Amino acid sequence: MPARRMTRFWADRRLALKGLVVIALPLAILLGALVSLYIASNAEVRAENDVRRAFAIQRDTYQVHALLAEAAAGVRGYALTGQERFLEPYRKAEASLPPTMVRLDQAIRDREVRERFNRINELTARKREGLKSIVDLARNGNRAAIEPALVSNKIVLDAMRQEIELIQRREGVLLDQRRARVDEVRGRFLLLTAISAVVGLLGSLAAVYLFSTGIVRRVQILEANAELLARGEELAEMPDDADEIGRLAQRMARASALLRGREQALRESEERFRLVIEEVQDYGIFALDPQGVVTSWNLGAQRIKGWEAEEILGHHFSRFYPEETRGHLPAQMLERARRDGTAEDEGWRLRKDGSPFWANVVITALHDEHGALRGFAKVTRDMTERRRSEEALRFAREEAIAANLAKSEFLSRTSHELRTPMSAILGFGQLLELDEDQFEPRHREALSQIMKAGRHLLSLINDLLDISSIEAGGAELNLEQIDLGELLQEVHGLAAPIVATAGLKFVLEQPAEPLVAWADRRRVVQVMLNLVSNAAKYNRTGSQVRLTCSSKGRDIRVEVEDDGTGVASSEVSRLFTPFDRLGQQSRAKVDGTGLGLALSKRLVESMGGQIGYEAPEQGARFWFTLPSRARSSSARSKAGKQRA
Known part of the structure; x- marks a missing residue:
């Protein structure tokens, strides 16, 4: 009973009271x-x-x-x-x-x-x-x-x-x-x-x-306004009430105004983006449909290619390609863009007037939110000036190579032409030396100067021939396995008189174990003699020249060291430059051609090694490396046959 009375009491109350309580x-x-x-x-x-x-x-x-x-x-x-x-x-x-x-x-x-x-x-x-x-x-x-x-x-x-x-x-x-x-x-x-x-x-x-009978009309208006809001259209006017529905209508109106403002801002942003794309002049930016037909055209494309927008819209972009690539390259570019997302290419393209230009082209596939292909964006840049610069650089490089080859050829021919009369001069000089005892002292001195100058000039000619032959790729190398310990002993015997003449002690340090290098025996001796001769000639304050070799990983390293004044740090970079005889202005004149180190560098590098200079605590240390091979009995036998 109390429950029924309560329900009845509630049912008899006015709508406003029910609304006040329920809402x-x-x-x-x-x-x-x-x-x-x-x-x-x-x-x-x-x-x-x-x-x-x-x-x-x-x-x-x-x-x-x-x-x-x-x-x-x-x-x-x-x-x-x-x-x-x-x-x-x-x-x-x-x-x-x-x-x-x-x-x-x-x-x-x-x-x-x-x-x-x-x-x-x-x-x-x-x-x-x-x-x-x-x-x-x-x-x-x-x-x-x-x-x-x-x-x-x-x-x-x-x-x-x-x-x-x-x-x-x-x-x-x-x-x-x-x-x-x-x-x-x-x-x-x-x-x-x-x-x-x-x-x-x-x-x-x-x-x-509770209020369906009293607010159906306003709810229907709200429903209609909701549909208008979804479509982005202006809402119908609502009574200016202060209750909940009125406040909801006001909020909906504000939401509608905000939505329309955002849509307007979006349209303006899209318009600005369109204007930016259209006004870019350094890049040709335009759109293609899935078949490759041009659907948009900016000022950059007009400047680069020459077509006005109304002249090219609706035409296939293959018009930009030369006759020899028009039949296959446009289709290949679109296919690559479909498959990979983007396709990039550089090549010749045509302007409206038919003139070619070198272009960098990027085609990007455009998809909708469902992944369906909507078309392509194509960006073209005129790279003709860069292409011309690259061509000019290539021509200059080829001309430099040709000039270097011509220089080597000139040195080789000149040296050969000089060698013949020089050999004759030395030959006659040697004949005169046989009767040297019959000459007066001043004639013997003149003959000595002739022979000294002739031998010096012949050495210079031989070095020029070696350098030009190496640079021209014509140097003959007889690569074989050589025992560095034996070779150092041989060089020690050959160079000992040179070192002794300079008043120095010649120290030979033999390796602790046999070392075998893969090199040309005669050329290695030539390099060692060059380095030892330099050490003897320029060591004016020291007491010795040291010759040694050791294993360094997969290479063998040969060192020639003296305890003289060494090389100034500012001159180290010029050590292996042909004809650049360092320090002649500050020391007594030393005989030489100025080609010894340059020739040694080329010979070592032609045998697969390296050469360099180090500054020890006192003096100078020149080194070079030669590639090594595993020493076996068969290799020794083969090397011995080659030397024989």
């Missing part, structure tokens, strides 16, 4: 849920901001280290070479570090990270001061102080790296905590969203059920 309660719950959602949303935003700030701190700390590392490498390159281009990373670091440090200072909230950031700030200042001082030292030419400065700066960079790793570790912990907080807030957010949705649905159902 107010769910609305109050809904408002509370919305407030909770707002709070949860703000909490999620704050948590996400914390996560983004952690990422930003990690990125900026890495950037600080990267900028300083690149600046240090650039400064080191500048200190070693003196070239200004190496200072570009240093200048970039000087420009980028201050704002990066300011961002870090503003972003860091954690106390531990703040303490490490302060240490990084101090190390950064020290690093920048050290790099500046190295640049100043390099510009002032104070190279002795550069190496300690570089070492000190590296220590600072290592310390900074450790601090940054600690910050990254700490920020990683904080990032995990903040992500967990974001997930927690998002979970609450989803729960509140579900509760709000349920409460809102129940309230709406109750309102519709």
